[in-house]
Each structure stands twice: as C-alpha cells, then as structure tokens.
Amino acid sequence: MIEEESMSQGDDSRILQARLFVENEIDYLEIDIDGKKHRLNLNDKDGQEQIKRMFCDLVELLESTALSIELEVADDYDNALMKEVSESYISDLNDELEDVRANIVDE
Amino acid sequence: MKVDFHCHTRSFKSGDGEMRNVNDELFVKKITSADVGIVAITNHNAFDKVQYKRLKQGVAAVCDVWPGVELDIGYGDSKRYHLIVICNPRNIDLFDKELRRITSGFTAENFVGKIDEVVGIFDPLDCIFMPHFHKSPAIPPEELEALDSLLSNKNRLIAEATNVHSMGIFVTHGVNCIAGSDIKDWNLYPNMELPELRLEIDNFEHLCMLLDRDAKIVKVLLDKNNSSAYDVYPAKGKREIKETINLYNEVNVIFGDKGTGKTEVIKSLIETFNARNIPLAKYISSETAEALEDMLRTDDMARSAASLGIEGCETEFGIVSNYGDRMPTPISEYVDYRLTYKAKASQERIGWNQMKGLADDEGKQINKVEADLENADSVNDSLNKIKLKEYLSQEEAHSLNQLVRLLSKKIDQKYHKEIIEYQSLLLVNFTVERYKYYVSAKTGNAQPPSSTGFAKFALNRLQLKSALDSISKNLKPKEDSNYEVLGHTGEKGRIDIESRYRMLNHGVSSYKEFDGNITNLYKVKDLIHKVNRLALKHNLDQDIVELKTLLSDQEIISTDSFIGVYKQTVDKLHQPYDPSNGERSIIFIQRALNDKDARVYLLDEPELSMANSYIDEIIRPKISELGKQKKMVVLATHNANLAVRTLPYSTVYRAYGADGYKTYYGNPFTNKLVNIADSHDTKEWKEVSMRILEGGRDAFYDRGGIYESGR
Numbered sequence: 001m002i003e004e005e006s007m008s009q010g011d012d013s014r015i016l017q018a019r020l021f022v023e024n025e026i027d028y029l030e031i032d033i034d035g036k037k038h039r040l041n042l043n044d045k046d047g048q049e050q051i052k053r054m055f056c057d058l059v060e061l062l063e064s065t066a067l068s069i070e071l072e073v074a075d076d077y078d079n080a081l082m083k084e085v086s087e088s089y090i091s092d093l094n095d096e097l098e099d100v101r102a103n104i105v106d107e
Numbered sequence: 108m109k110v111d112f113h114c115h116t117r118s119f120k121s122g123d124g125e126m127r128n129v130n131d132e133l134f135v136k137k138i139t140s141a142d143v144g145i146v147a148i149t150n151h152n153a154f155d156k157v158q159y160k161r162l163k164q165g166v167a168a169v170c171d172v173w174p175g176v177e178l179d180i181g182y183g184d185s186k187r188y189h190l191i192v193i194c195n196p197r198n199i200d201l202f203d204k205e206l207r208r209i210t211s212g213f214t215a216e217n218f219v220g221k222i223d224e225v226v227g228i229f230d231p232l233d234c235i236f237m238p239h240f241h242k243s244p245a246i247p248p249e250e251l252e253a254l255d256s257l258l259s260n261k262n263r264l265i266a267e268a269t270n271v272h273s274m275g276i277f278v279t280h281g282v283n284c285i286a287g288s289d290i291k292d293w294n295l296y297p298n299m300e301l302p303e304l305r306l307e308i309d310n311f312e313h314l315c316m317l318l319d320r321d322a323k324i325v326k327v328l329l330d331k332n333n334s335s336a337y338d339v340y341p342a343k344g345k346r347e348i349k350e351t352i353n354l355y356n357e358v359n360v361i362f363g364d365k366g367t368g369k370t371e372v373i374k375s376l377i378e379t380f381n382a383r384n385i386p387l388a389k390y391i392s393s394e395t396a397e398a399l400e401d402m403l404r405t406d407d408m409a410r411s412a413a414s415l416g417i418e419g420c421e422t423e424f425g426i427v428s429n430y431g432d433r434m435p436t437p438i439s440e441y442v443d444y445r446l447t448y449k450a451k452a453s454q455e456r457i458g459w460n461q462m463k464g465l466a467d468d469e470g471k472q473i474n475k476v477e478a479d480l481e482n483a484d485s486v487n488d489s490l491n492k493i494k495l496k497e498y499l500s501q502e503e504a505h506s507l508n509q510l511v512r513l514l515s516k517k518i519d520q521k522y523h524k525e526i527i528e529y530q531s532l533l534l535v536n537f538t539v540e541r542y543k544y545y546v547s548a549k550t551g552n553a554q555p556p557s558s559t560g561f562a563k564f565a566l567n568r569l570q571l572k573s574a575l576d577s578i579s580k581n582l583k584p585k586e587d588s589n590y591e592v593l594g595h596t597g598e599k600g601r602i603d604i605e606s607r608y609r610m611l612n613h614g615v616s617s618y619k620e621f622d623g624n625i626t627n628l629y630k631v632k633d634l635i636h637k638v639n640r641l642a643l644k645h646n647l648d649q650d651i652v653e654l655k656t657l658l659s660d661q662e663i664i665s666t667d668s669f670i671g672v673y674k675q676t677v678d679k680l681h682q683p684y685d686p687s688n689g690e691r692s693i694i695f696i697q698r699a700l701n702d703k704d705a706r707v708y709l710l711d712e713p714e715l716s717m718a719n720s721y722i723d724e725i726i727r728p729k730i731s732e733l734g735k736q737k738k739m740v741v742l743a744t745h746n747a748n749l750a751v752r753t754l755p756y757s758t759v760y761r762a763y764g765a766d767g768y769k770t771y772y773g774n775p776f777t778n779k780l781v782n783i784a785d786s787h788d789t790k791e792w793k794e795v796s797m798r799i800l801e802g803g804r805d806a807f808y809d810r811g812g813i814y815e816s817g818r
Contacts, residue, residue: 029438042438051435052564053645059565060643085441089559092463096562099466103566107573 013066020086021074027082029089031069033057042082058097066101068094108144108308109301112237113177113191113267113287116158119215120151126292135165137296142169144304145314147193149175149287152215156203173311174199176206180238180250181219188239188246190225190254191267191287195233195311202232222250226257233315240266240284262318271300283318305754306776307331317776325776329756332357332737340375341368341761341768350770350783354741355756358734361743362750362799363761367768369743372759373711376741380707388702392715395691399676402593402604408672412665414608417581419665423574427638428658430651433567435560447552462543464536464557469566473529476522483515571651572642579639581666582632584612593676593686594694597721600679602686602694611669620671624661628669631657692716700729707739714746723748747800751775760795771795 018031027042031054038054041047061067071090073083116134118127129137138146146166148159154176163172175193182188194202205228210218226236238246238254246254255261266284288297306328308314317325334355342348350372361369370391380387391398412419490511495504540557547554586609593602609616611628618625634654641647661668678684686694696713699705710730714722730753733740744750750758760771760780773780775792782788 040438042442045439046437047439048435048437051438051560052432055435055561055564056568056643056645058561059568062565063569063643081442081445084445085438088445089438089441092556093559093561095463096466096558096565099562100565100569102466103468103471104569107569 013068014061016067016069018069018071018086018090019074020071020082021077022079027079029082029086033061042085059100062097062101063104067097069097108304109142110145110285110304111143111288111290111297111301112145112147112175112193112235112265112285113149113289114146115150115177115290116148116162117150117153117155119153121216123151124291126294127290129293131161131165133293134162137293138166138170141297141301143297143301144169145171145173145308147173147175147191147287149177149191149193150215151177152179152210152213152218154203154206156199159199171196171310174202178225179219180222180225180246182222182247182250186244186247187219188244188250190220190222190239190246191237192225192229193235193237194229195315197311198232202229202234205229205232222254223257226254230257230259230263233311235263235265235315235318237265237267237285237287240268242267242269260319262320263315265318271302305756320776320778322777322779325774329355329774329776332756334757337376337379339372339379341371341770343368343371348768352759352770352772352783353757354739356737356739357756358730358740358742358753359757359759360750360753360755361741361759361761362745362796363759364763364799367761367763369761370711372761373709373741373743376707376709380709385707386705387707387709388699388705389708390696390699390710390713392692392712395688395695398695399686399691403674403676405606405672405674408606408608408674410608410667410670410672412581412667412670415585415587415610415670417585417610417666418577419667420574420578420581421665423577424658424664426570426574427578427635427651428655428664430567430571430655432648433560433563435564436556436558440556444552444555462539462555464539465532466562467532467536470529473522473525476518476525480515480518480522483511483518487511487515568643572639575635575639575642578635578666582610582635582669584615585610586612588681590677590681594697596686596690596693599684599686599690602684602690603677603679603681605675605677605681607671607673607675609671609673610666611671616671617673620673627657627661631661631663632669689716693721696726700726700733705738707741708733709741711743712745713742714744714749719746719748722746723752727752745800747796750800751796758792758796760790760799 016031016033018029020027020029022028028039029042030037030039032038033054034057036057038050038057040050040054058067069090071086073086077083115123115127116129117123118125148154148162154174156174159172159174166172173193173196175191178190178192179187180190209220209224209228229236236254236258238251240246240251251266255264258264262283264283268284268286271286286299286302288299288301290296290298292298304314304317306317306325308317308328313328316323317328332355334353336351336353338349338351340346340349361372363369370393373389373391377387377389408414490508495507499507536557543554543557546552586607588605588607590603590605593604595601609620611621611625611632613629616625621628631654634650634657638647638650638654641650657663675683676686692713692715696710696717699708699710702708708730713726717726727748730740730742730749734753734756742749742753742755754775756774758771758773758775758780760773762769762771769788770783771780771788771790772783773790773792775796778792780790780792780795
C-alpha cells in the first residue's frame with residue numbers, strides 16, 4: 001500500500017514518500033513534500049525546472065529538520081529499468097540530503 | 108608695555124588715606140606682578156626724592172620710575188583742577204628743587220598753584236603735563252586752551268581720562284589721552300586696567316619723541332618688530348595694478364572708501380600666503396555664507412560601514428553579484444546510464460558504477476577556520492596594545508600570553524589540516540570523475556551521474572540566503588552623529604556642526620545624504636529584502652537577475668553605498684539651527700581669531716553684521732593680543748574702534764578721486780600717510796581716519812558725548 005503522507009521519524013528527522021508509477025504510458029516519480037506533490041517525468045530528457053521546484057521545497061524543509069525519502073513502487077508497476085533509475089536517484093538524493101543537513105547544522 | 112603715569116606712593120593730603128602709603132617691598136611686589144614697564148610717581152603737591160630713589164632702585168630690573176607730582180591748580184573763583192606734571196628723570200634734582208620752592212610756605216593740603224607759574228617753572232625742565240580730563244576735578248575747556256597756549260611744545264600736553272575705556276574713546280577721536288591708576292589702596296594695585304604703549308619705549312626721551320611723532324624714532328621702534336614687503340593687487344582680475352606694502356608682525360590696517368579695493372588687497376594676501384604655505388586664518392565678512400556652506404560639505408565624510416559600526420558585507424555582495432543556480436542533474440542521465448550499462452564481471456568487481464565523489468562544501472570550512480585565525484591574530488594585536496603588567500601579575504600576564512599563543516597555534520594547525528583535507532577531497536573527486544570518464548569511454552557505457560545535483564544546488568541557495576540575511580541585517584535603520592563646535596553666539600549659546608551618518612531609511616533619509624540616485628538605492632534595498640525572502644523559492648530567477656543588474660549598474664559592492672552622510676548646524680540641544688547673518692559673522696571671526704596655528708590673520712570688514720560693543724569689547728582686544736604675540740594681523744575695516752584703538756603698526760589707505768586710485772602708507776605714530784607713488788603727496792593719519800572711519804570731527808564730538816554718557 002502506498003503511503004501518501006510524509007511520516008515523522010523522531011523529532012529531528014522526517015521521512016518523505018516517493019512513489020513510482022505509470023500514467024498514460026509515462027513513468028513518473030512523485031515526491032510528496034508536505035502535501036505538495038512533485039511529479040518528475042522519467043521519460044523527459046530535460047525536466048530540470050521541475051526538479052528545481054522540488055529541490056527548493058526540500059531545502060526549505062531541510063532548514064528545520066533532517067529528511068530522508070522512502071521509495072514506494074506502485075503494485076502494478078513493472079518497468080525494471082525505471083525501478084533501478086528511481087532507486088539509484090533516491091539513494092543519491094538521500095545521501096545529499098544528509099550532507100546538506102549536516103552543513104546546515106554546522107552553520 | 109603697561110604704563111602708570113598717575114601713581115601715588117605717599118599720603119600727603121588728608122583725603123589721601125593711609126592706604127596710599129606703600130613700603131618698598133609691597134611696591135616692588137605689586138609693580139612686578141602687574142607687569143608695569145613705566146611708573147610716574149605723582150603724589151599730591153609733594154615729591155619725596157629719597158623714597159623715589161629707593162623705589163626706582165627696587166624695581167630697576169623690571170620697570171622705569173619717573174618723577175612727577177599731582178598739583179592743585181586754581182582758576183576762576185576758588186575753583187581747582189588737578190594737573191599731573193611728569194619730569195624727565197635726568198632733571199630730578201632741579202624738579203625736586205623747583206617743586207619745593209613753589210610749594211614753600213604751603214602744605215600739600217593747602218597748596219594751590221597758578222597755571223602760568225607752574226608751566227613757567229616746569230616747562231623748561233622737560234616735562235609732560237597731564238590735566239584731569241572729564242575726571243574730577245577736571246580742567247575746564249578754557250583752562251585747557253590756556254594750558255595749551257602756555258606750553259613751548261604742545262605735544263607735551265596729554266589729557267588724563269578716568270579709565271582705559273574713556274581713554275580709548277578719546278583716542279579714537281583724536282585726543283591725546285592716557286589714564287593712570289590713581290591708586291588709593293596698594294593692596295588692590297592695579298585697581299584698574301592700565302593703558303599700554305603700543306611701541307616699546309626705552310626712556311622718557313622716547314616717549315617725548317613719540318609725542319612729537321618723530322618719524323625716525325617711530326621707525327626705530329616699529330622696526331623692533333619684523334616686517335616684510337608684500338605685493339598686493341587692489342583691482343580684481345587686474346594683475347598689472349600692483350602695490351608693494353610693508354606689513355609688520357603686528358596689527359596692520361587697511362581703510363578707505365567703499366569700492367577702493369580693500370577686500371581685493373586682503374584676497375591677494377590670502378593667495379600670497381597660501382602659495383608660501385604659511386598657516387593663515389581668514390575672515391571675509393561677505394563670504395561667511397559660503398564659508399559655512401564649505402564647512403557643511405560632506406567630502407571629508409567617508410561612507411564607511413565602520414562609521415555606523417556595521418559590516419561592509421563585501422563578500423556577501425560578491426556572492427549575490429556572482430550568483431547563478433547550480434542546475435540539478437537531469438534524471439535522463441540516470442536513465443541513460445542504466446540503458447547503456449553492460450555489466451561485466453571486471454566492472455562489477457571494481458564497482459566503478461558505485462563510485463561517488465565526496466561531499467564538497469566548496470572550501471567553507473577552510474574559510475571559517477581562516478576567519479578564526481584572523482580573529483586570533485587580532486586578539487593578539489589588541490593584547491599587545493595593553494600594558495598587561497598594569498593590571499595583571501607577571502605570572503598572570505605570562506599565562507594569558509601563553510594561552511593566546513596556544514590558541515593561535517592550534518587554529519593555525521587546524522587551518523593547515525583543513526587545507527590538506529580539502530585538497531585531498533578535490534583530488535578524490537577529480538579522480539572519481541576522470542575514472543568514470545575513462546571507463547565510460549572504454550566500455551561505451553554512459554557515465555554514471557555523480558549526484559542528483561541537490562547538494563550543490565541547496566548549498567548554493569543557502570549561501571545566497573545567508574549572504575542576503577547578513578546584508579539585510581546590516582541595512583537596518585541606524586544612525587550616528589559626531590558633533591564639532593562651530594562657535595559661540597551670544598543668545599543661542601554654542602552652535603555645533605553635526606556630522607551624521609545614517610543608513611538609508613524609507614521616509615527618513617534625504618536625497619542630500621547621497622551622491623547618487625536615492626531612488627535606485629531604495630530599489631536595491633527593497634530588492635535585497637525581496638530576494639532574501641525568495642532565496643529558497645523556485646521563483647527567484649527574475650528578481651535575482653534584476654538585483655544583480657542594479658548592483659552592477661550602481662557599482663554597489665558593500666553596505667557603504669547605503670550610508671547617507673549629512674552635515675548641519677545645531678544648537679546646544681542638538682536641534683537643527685541656522686545661524687543668522689550676525690551669528691554667522693560672530694562665529695567665523697571667532698574661529699579666525701582663535702586659530703592658534705595661524706601665523707597670519709587676514710580679516711576683511713569684521714565689523715559688518717556685528718554690534719559696535721561686541722567689536723570693541725571682544726574683537727578689538729583679541730586683535731591687539733594677537734599683535735602682542737607678534738602675529739601678523741591685516742585688517743580691512745571702516746570701524747574706528749578697530750582701526751584706531753588697535754594703533755596699527757602700518758596703515759594702508761586706499762583713496763579714489765578725480766585722478767583715480769591712490770594708495771597711501773603710514774602709521775598713527777607719525778600721524779602721516781604717504782602716497783606710495785608720490786612721496787610729496789601726504790595726508791594726516793588722524794584726519795583721514797576721522798573722515799573715513801567716523802564721518803568727520805563734528806560726528807566725533809557728538810558721539811563722544813553719547814559714549815561717555817553710557818558709562
């Protein structure tokens with residue numbers, strides 16, 4: 001079952017949910033940041049502006065708490081390539097969220 | 108040199124009182140402390156030669172003592188006036204003998220002389236005659252005329268005024284006049300302000316020659332002071348019209364009718380002394396408004412964050428001006444990599460696709476430690492300025508120094524460690540990237556993305572926000588003022604110049620406070636706040652671009668640009684106050700006359716916008732004092748109190764008539780003004796000064812009565 005709401009992970013850390021699914025034959029990775037859903041089109045060659053929007057919300061939230069993202073794959077989703085891509089992407093993003101939070105705390 | 112030509116040393120008449128008797132010791136003490144250069148002993152109707160000789164010897168080192176007497180002279184129906192007779196000390200024996208003879212058979216109490224007899228006896232003995240003038244018992248005008256007609260040399264007649272003030276008024280109006288202490292109680296000596304001779308005389312003969320206006324002796328006495336010749340240009344813009352005048356390190360006066368170029372003479376002297384780098388103080392009455400305007404210029408006020416105790420934020424402005432978003436890695440790079448990735452055992456073994464660069468803070472940590480290192484150095488420098496042993500024991504001072512040195516050393520060590528670590532990190536990241544590149548090239552696989560780009564993007568935005576936070580904090584309204592005394596006016600008291608530094612503040616700042624366009628500064632400030640609010644938002648792009656453009660166009664690189672500077676005059680309560688013309692004049696003449704560093708004082712018509720009493724009671728004594736200090740004072744004036752009562756060493760008289768402009772030069776001591784271009788063309792100093800300065804003899808006598816009645 002896909003959890004759409006972000007979950008609390010202790011006082012200083014929160015877990016956000018990311019969801020991989022297909023809609024109209026387009027693969028989407030959707031990240032939920034406090035109810036604001038950022039849908040990234042995995043078939044788009046560019047899409048940086050959409051990622052920027054998401055990054056901005058992440059930075060704002062990161063200022064007040066540590067964050068990590070949990071990937072949920074839709075039950076009916078079967079694109080193995082995009083699963084790998086999403087896992088790899090979310091993994092990298094979590095590493096970076098940790099680095100940036102550490103930097104904020106240092107400051 | 109101070110003189111006292113009316114001094115009692117013994118009580119001869121019943122009305123004298125015992126306190127007029129002075130012993131040798133008190134006489135020496137009082138004369139020395141009063142700094143009197145010449146004393147004439149003038150007791151009532153008697154002369155004590157023995158005492159005279161003792162007293163003269165007692166003060167020989169500091170003062171000359173001349174013999175004299177104050178005689179009762181009868182006239183009309185039992186009326187009397189007092190006449191002081193001062194004799195050349197060379198003739199003391201004859202003086203003593205003749206006085207005894209004329210008073211023989213009388214006591215000092217009941218002696219009354221006849222003027223023709225007195226003059227007949229003392230005139231041949233080289234004497235000066237000083238009747239009481241407007242001083243009780245005073246000589247009436249007809250007796251004054253009689254006395255004048257009896258004297259072989261009319262220059263030996265000097266009127267004796269009540270005090271120095273009255274004397275000044277009479278002198279200003281052409282009467283040979285002096286005042287003496289007429290001391291009644293030696294404990295109070297000098298009981299009044301004593302007159303001063305402008306020229307330092309050495310003996311009785313010098314005084315007589317001065318009274319005779321002997322040009323040779325006047326020159327000798329004047330030349331005891333340094334003087335130099337100066338070229339002056341009385342016609343504005345016409346350098347071909349030049350006069351050469353001699354100016355003394357004393358008071359020099361320029362007078363003449365309006366429009367005869369007096370101001371231009373002063374201005375050309377200003378140029379001359381400025382060119383020679385001679386420190387001067389100047390006062391041009393017609394230019395006080397400009398002078399104040401100059402003083403209120405803000406050129407000397409540095410727009411500096413330090414003036415408000417805030418940060419300049421140069422680094423932060425640099426961050427904003429160079430800002431650009433770090434773009435995220437497109438997800439397509441992850442897709443491409445996965446699409447092209449061909450797993451090979453060797454690659455898996457090496458795990459190249461798993462290789463990541465290390466988190467890069469872009470040298471932030473190094474900068475932080477470097478700042479700490481600078482702070483530690485600063486602490487060390489500050490500590491070196493304190494004399495520790497005045498506050499701490501040797502052991503405490505040693506411990507403190509050791510701790511500070513240890514702190515510096517540890518920070519330095521950390522700094523070097525951070526540099527090594529950061530360089531290692533860069534090397535690792537470079538190696539990872541190159542390795543991926545070579546593997547990618549070799550295998551035909553797409554290069555694995557090194558990151559999502561979030562860290563770089565986020566840190567970049569956070570750095571921008573931090574910079575804008577810092578700038579915004581330092582742009583908060585703040586002001587500070589310094590106050591410098593401009594001068595003192597009578598009623599309003601002290602007037603200060605307020606130099607105010609004020610951070611740009613909506614609705615408060617004035618355009619005058621800024622060199623540039625205040626509207627643009629407001630725009631930049633507003634935009635800084637706006638961009639700060641948007642620093643972590645997606646819709647930042649347009650505003651940051653506009654801000655960067657404005658910062659570049661306005662050449663803003665620090666908070667300095669937002670600091671307004673302003674000067675204004677304020678009263679003692681620091682409320683804005685514009686001094687009136689008169690107050691401005693008083694302030695600037697004071698400033699000029701109180702300039703202790705100046706060697707030359709050039710003053711143009713100081714009397715304008717000032718009350719005559721202020722000129723006579725404040726300005727004139729100050730000018731005379733500067734003259735005594737051997738400072739050169741050149742004064743263009745129409746005011747008699749200044750031109751006459753300062754007894755200028757030199758006088759330049761500018762005249763205009765049918766045959767054009769003429770320049771006369773002279774002094775009041777010889778009573779002569781000589782045309783510089785024609786030595787045969789001379790004028791009487793006294794006549795000219797009375798005409799130019801006071802409007803003629805009649806006016807003088809009218810005013811004389813007014814002045815006196817006020818006292």
